[in-house]
Amino acid sequence: xxxxxxxxxxxxxxxxxxxxxxxxxxxxxxxxxxxxxxxxxxxxxxxxxxxxxxxxxxxxxxxxxxxxxxxxxxxxxxxxxxxxxxxxxxxxxxxxxxxxxxxxxxxxxxxxxxxxxxxxxxxxxxxxxxxxxxxxxxxxxxxxxxxxxxxxxxxxxxxxxxxxxxxxxxxxxxxxxxxxxxxxxxxxxxxxxxxxxxxxxxxxxxxxxxxxxxxxxxxxxxxxxxxxxxxxxxxxxxxxxxxxxxxxxxxxxxxxxxxxxxxxxxxxxxxxxxxxxxxxxxxxxxxxxxxxxxxxxxxxxxxxxxxxxxxxxxxxxxxxxxxxxxxxxxxxxxxxxxxxxxxxxxxxxxxxxxxxxxxxxxxxxxxxxxxxxxxxxxxxxxxxxxxxxxxxxxxxxxxxxxxxxxxxxxxxxxxxxxxxxxxxxxxxxxxxxxxxxxxxxxxxxxxxxxxxxxxxxxxxxxx
Amino acid sequence: xxxxxxxxxxxxxxxxxxxxxxxxxxxxxxxxxxxxxxxxxxxxxxxxxxxxxxxxxxxxxxxxxxxxxxxxxxxxxxxxxxxxxxxxxxxxxxxxxxxxxxxxxxxxxxxxxxxxxxxxxxxxxxxxxxxxxxxxxxxxxxxxxxxxxxxxxxxxxxxxxxxxxxxxxxxxxxxxxxxxxxxxxxxxxxxxxxxxxxxxxxxxxxxxxxxxxxxxxxxxxxxxxxxxxxxxxxxxxxxxxxxxxxxxxxxxxxxxxxxxxxxxxxxxxxxxxxxxxxxxxxxxxxxxxxxxxxxxxxxxxxxxxxxxxx
Numbered sequence: 090x091x092x093x094x095x096x097x098x099x100x101x102x103x104x105x106x107x108x109x110x111x112x113x114x115x116x117x118x119x120x121x122x123x124x125x126x127x128x129x130x131x132x133x134x135x136x137x138x139x140x141x142x143x144x145x146x147x148x149x150x151x152x153x154x155x156x157x158x159x160x161x162x163x164x165x166x167x168x169x170x171x172x173x174x175x176x177x178x179x180x181x182x183x184x185x186x187x188x189x190x191x192x193x194x195x196x197x198x199x200x201x202x203x204x205x206x207x208x209x210x211x212x213x214x215x216x217x218x219x220x221x222x223x224x225x226x227x228x229x230x231x232x233x234x235x236x237x238x239x240x241x242x243x244x245x246x247x248x249x250x251x252x253x254x255x256x257x258x259x260x261x262x263x264x265x266x267x268x269x270x271x272x273x274x275x276x277x278x279x280x281x282x283x284x285x286x287x288x289x290x291x292x293x294x295x296x297x298x299x300x301x302x303x304x305x306x307x308x309x310x311x312x313x314x315x316x317x318x319x320x321x322x323x324x325x326x327x328x329x330x331x332x333x334x335x336x337x338x339x340x341x342x343x344x345x346x347x348x349x350x351x352x353x354x355x356x357x358x359x360x361x362x363x364x365x366x367x368x369x370x371x372x373x374x375x376x377x378x379x380x381x382x383x384x385x386x387x388x389x390x391x392x393x394x395x396x397x398x399x400x401x402x403x404x405x406x407x408x409x410x411x412x413x414x415x416x417x418x419x420x421x422x423x424x425x426x427x428x429x430x431x432x433x434x435x436x437x438x439x440x441x442x443x444x445x446x447x448x449x450x451x452x453x454x455x456x457x458x459x460x461x462x463x464x465x466x467x468x469x470x471x472x473x474x475x476x477x478x479x480x481x482x483x484x485x486x487x488x489x490x491x492x493x494x495x496x497x498x499x500x501x502x503x504x505x506x507x508x509x510x511x512x513x514x515x516x517x518x519x520x521x522x523x524x525x526x527x528x529x530x531x532x533x534x535x536x537x538x539x540x541x542x543x544x545x546x547x548x549x550x551x552x
Numbered sequence: 553x554x555x556x557x558x559x560x561x562x563x564x565x566x567x568x569x570x571x572x573x574x575x576x577x578x579x580x581x582x583x584x585x586x587x588x589x590x591x592x593x594x595x596x597x598x599x600x601x602x603x604x605x606x607x608x609x610x611x612x613x614x615x616x617x618x619x620x621x622x623x624x625x626x627x628x629x630x631x632x633x634x635x636x637x638x639x640x641x642x643x644x645x646x647x648x649x650x651x652x653x654x655x656x657x658x659x660x661x662x663x664x665x666x667x668x669x670x671x672x673x674x675x676x677x678x679x680x681x682x683x684x685x686x687x688x689x690x691x692x693x694x695x696x697x698x699x700x701x702x703x704x705x706x707x708x709x710x711x712x713x714x715x716x717x718x719x720x721x722x723x724x725x726x727x728x729x730x731x732x733x734x735x736x737x738x739x740x741x742x743x744x745x746x747x748x749x750x751x752x753x754x755x756x757x758x759x760x761x762x763x764x765x766x767x768x769x770x771x772x773x774x775x776x777x778x779x780x781x782x783x784x785x786x787x788x789x790x791x792x793x794x795x796x797x798x799x800x801x802x803x804x805x806x807x808x809x810x811x812x813x814x815x816x817x818x819x820x821x822x823x824x825x826x827x828x829x830x831x832x833x834x835x836x837x838x839x840x841x842x843x844x845x846x847x848x849x850x851x852x853x854x855x856x857x858x859x860x861x862x
Binding site for chain 1 (some may be wrong): 616617618619620622623707708723725726766808809811812828829830832
């Protein structure tokens with residue numbers, strides 16, 4: 090007990106010293122006139138998760154913005170608050186910050202959190218918070234309707250969209266060659282994925298197919314797993330105002346999981362591991378995974394030869410990509426042959442900010458054409474929210490061009506309602522059950538039962 | 553009033569005040585004594601009683617971390633508590649917690665801690681210092697550091713243990729999550745028991761052990777008939793403390809994150825998952841209330857045992 094107390098004491102002293110130092114650091118920045126301090130946060134950190142984004146903010150946005158403000162006679166200092174954790178943990182941290190009336194002035198959130206954050210009062214419509222500048226922002230005219238929609242809740246704009254993305258099947262061309270599969274592989278139905286997996290397996294590939302499942306991967310299981318499969322079977326998690334229960338489409342989607350993980354074509358243990366998703370990235374980069382379903386983030390942030398978390402020096406030669414097929418041609422959502430899912434981050438102003446106008450200026454600055462071009466140069470291309478910028482930057486980037494030309498036209502979005510994350514968690518549990526050996530029908534029925542509790546009764550569910 | 557002024561009453565009052573002063577050794581009087589205790593009581597009220605009551609209250613609402621219920625929580629009565637006791641996940645967590653406490657605290661730490669203390673009781677010199685140093689090191693290192701080391705040790709693909717045993721790919725944390733965290737917590741917390749028993753054994757009069765030995769008592773008989781009766785109070789106090797600590801311990805989360813699929817989701821992790829990850833603060837508070845009650849029951853049980861000695 091004594092040791093425990095003493096160590097607590099030591100920690101307290103260290104913490105106090107740290108605070109003292111921090112205080113010194115920030116006070117030295119002050120000067121004449123009204124000094125304004127802004128903070129900006131993303132789930133990004135130099136040398137780790139989304140390193141390119143963190144580097145861009147710290148090394149370009151902050152100095153440029155401070156200089157621009159200085160030219161206007163304003164003394165503004167900006168600090169970046171990095172973070173490099175799973176998205177769910179980042180969300181918890183943000184919610185707790187906002188609940189206690191704190192948090193960074195400008196913050197990135199996942200588009201799908203907008204509903205629940207807005208209902209909780211954690212974010213406010215920009216026009217209320219900032220004023221008419223928000224609605225008059227010159228970028229709006231450049232942003233497509235579907236992307237604008239992600240930033241809206243109840244018809245009001247709560248944030249500026251940071252971009253959008255799409256999901257594809259990545260595959261390792263070197264392993265495909267070993268297994269006698271073509272380098273321009275494009276499956277037309279699920280059976281072709283299974284067939285390719287079987288060939289990869291007999292060619293000795295340790296993990297032929299990786300399609301995220303289980304609860305440990307969180308929303309990654311929904312976005313890069315069960316939702317694209319559901320769309321491929323012609324279903325949607327919510328259709329015409331009603332939630333989808335134990336539908337045939339869901340049973341089909343879960344059935345594919347069963348074929349992959351019950352048939353030895355995937356690694357069921359990997360889906361359970363606390364760091365399973367990171368490990369699947371690592372294994373893909375090491376040439377142990379044949380086919381992997383992921384968003385364009387995988388190409389940009391994971392196997393990126395420059396600053397990915399699992400770099401692949403030969404990415405451009407070895408990594409192939411294909412569209413996600415429907416179960417059978419024409420059986421997908423809206424009768425499509427191919428499907429995808431899209432989401433995207435939002436950037437907004439914290440209602441607790443003391444300087445909402447300056448914070449919005451910073452926010453708009455990060456999404457100005459110059460900033461977006463700077464952010465996406467040197468191989469960091471992503472689909473930005475602005476069509477004017479996309480036209481210029483996507484030209485030299487094969488995957489992103491592929492996403493914006495072929496994938497985005499067939500994509501689907503998650504329902505923008507506050508209760509969605511809970512529904513998504515229930516879907517993840519259903520995949521976990523199937524990977525663990527539960528028959529798909531039984532898992533689908535259990536999902537429907539859980540769904541009834543979440544969305545307020547069977548009346549809101551179409552079966 | 554008339555009675556109060558009558559002589560017998562006056563005598564009684566005198567007696568009472570005299571008795572009062574006699575128990576007031578410092579001579580402060582109730583008011584000044586109260587003033588001295590007030591800061592401590594205020595701290596306890598602010599940091600212990602108020603949060604506990606607040607948890608009780610939150611447990612009766614549908615308060616959430618996000619969404620509409622975060623802005624305007626509704627009073628839902630006992631619904632959360634009823635949900636919890638009818639939820640198999642909750643009972644699963646309770647059962648896992650019981651295994652965790654019995655396995656790692658009551659059996660692991662006590663037996664290992666006592667064994668080390670007993671074996672080192674008459675020794676001095678570098679060996680004793682080395683063993684004690686290592687055991688205490690496991691206890692004082694920060695949880696985050698230690699958990700990282702254990703994940704590196706038990707990892708399926710690049711883990712040290714698998715490399716040593718020559719069984720690459722054996723998923724300890726996935727196939728034996730409870731065993732993993734029980735062994736971890738035994739290793740982690742043995743130091744406290746070891747030090748407590750080390751001190752307690754110093755209080756066993758050597759003459760008693762000597763006479764037992766002269767009477768021909770075996771090692772086990774010495775332990776049972778001489779040592780244990782002397783340190784019974786220490787054992788119970790130790791059990792009380794480590795049971796409660798282990799019951800509320802969160803570090804298993806850093807190793808298995810409650811997984812796979814909830815198979816190592818002890819109650820502390822369960823509360824974190826429902827309250828902060830799923831955002832159901834009201835339900836989480838209701839589960840915390842139940843944990844509070846279980847803690848009270850455990851504490852009362854041990855304190856009863858302790859008193860029955862006297």
